[in-house]
Amino acid sequence: MLDKMTFAAETVTEATTKASDDLSISEAAGTALFGYAVVFSGLIILMIVLYCTGAYFKSKEAKQKASAAAETKAAPAAAPAPAVEQKLAPGSAGHVKLFDVPDKEAAMIMAIVADKMQKPLNELHFISIKEVK
């Protein structure tokens, strides 16, 4: 195998030295084979280089994904997830926090406030209602 490659390389060298002259058929065959081998080996090496860089980037990406997943797992422990939000009634403007106030009383208070302020209830935003003791 090595002998054959050496022969091909010698043929190419001969071809180079007498480039301006006519090539013999055997020299042409040697040059063609050697040239095809050069193209193949060049692109094979490039392929290996691309596989290596690809592997590096894939492992980097996997690491980034793993760390991102770990962060999202750790996040709920630090701050507990909010309670499941109740479905809002049509026209409602969010939730009001009630402290020691029953629902019915809270509704009544909100209606009184709206009446006193002479504004429609759905234009007011109550944040919390707390019984003052």
Added chain:
Amino acid sequence: MDVIETLKTLWNDSGFQSFFTDGGWKNLIMICVSCLLLYLGIVKKFEPLLLVGIAFGCLLVNLSYFGEGSSDALYHLDLWDNFLDPEHKDYHSYGAIMSHGGLLDILYIGVKAGIYPSLIFMGVGAMTDFGPLISNPKSLLLGAAAQMGVFLAFFGAVCLGFTGQEAASIGIIGGADGPTAIFLTTRLAPHLLGAIAIAAYSYMALIPMIQPPLMRLLTTEKERQVKMEQSRTVSKTEKIIFPIIVAMFVILLLPSTAPLVGCLMLGNLWRECGVTERLSDTVQNALMNIVTVFLGISVGATTAASRFLSLETIKIVVLGLTAFCFSTIGGLLVGKLMYKLTGGKVNPLIGSAGVSAVPMAARVSQMEGQKANPKNFLLMHAMGPNVAGVIGSAIAAGFLLAVFK
């Protein structure tokens, strides 16, 4: 004023008279050839952007150059013969070309100096997404295999009596890469440039007719039906690093490829780096169009009748077709090998896209794949070997240049 004498002088100076002088009929034939090429470019849409320019350059030179002494010619073969003759006082003298040459002589300097093919490669790089190749580096094997036609045609050309330099220029037609063929031919066998450029661009345009019969002949229905898995997504960083790695590696391996590979990868880096949109846009559009204008018309100018109408041209046309066919076969055979080795995961049709006619060859793979299986989408898989073929043909050209320069 002697009217008769004036008419006689006008007749003697006219091109019409030249058709009846020694060899003038050849110009008439070349004018018909240029009209045929214009028809193919305009009506049949064979690579019109280049072929129309080449055809019109061919028309212009054959209307104005009737051999040595054609002082008003747009292109002078004799000036370029002197330019290449080491014993002539105008050897390698661009000054002589500038002072005595016509418009096309001056435009041809860009071809001779290898400027236009390199700038075209810059545009190709800026227009090419190497993502499919980066995600599937095995495609490079198909790009390498599809250079088989280059070396077989080279061998065939030597058997037919061409010199090594001429044979190398003819062989590169099999790379299906016009700028590479022009680049190599201007350096090794400039007297064959017209025939080689026309053969290369004509066959590239004929890919949808040349490749499918070979694809159907060499693959089975079952192989053509293979659906390939989606490749991985390539990150932006990988796309930026790719042109730098390829430029470093290929130019170090074969320094003679530096103008082509360097420009190809610079264009691609401008596209991918994300901070040079303006340059990328200019290279892809304005510069590419300007260079195409100059390249087409000046390559066409080399088809002067006295040089073009010869047996050599017919041999080049035949060898060019052989090169194209064998390049397709080479890619298909390695595609089949990959099909076997991967247990049927690779569709061998993508192998034919290893010839570097981007994106025509990849489209042909897609069309043939869909004919066999309408749910088959091979385009992105075929783009990998397609762009690998560009690099492969540049390496093949670099090798031939290194050996025969």
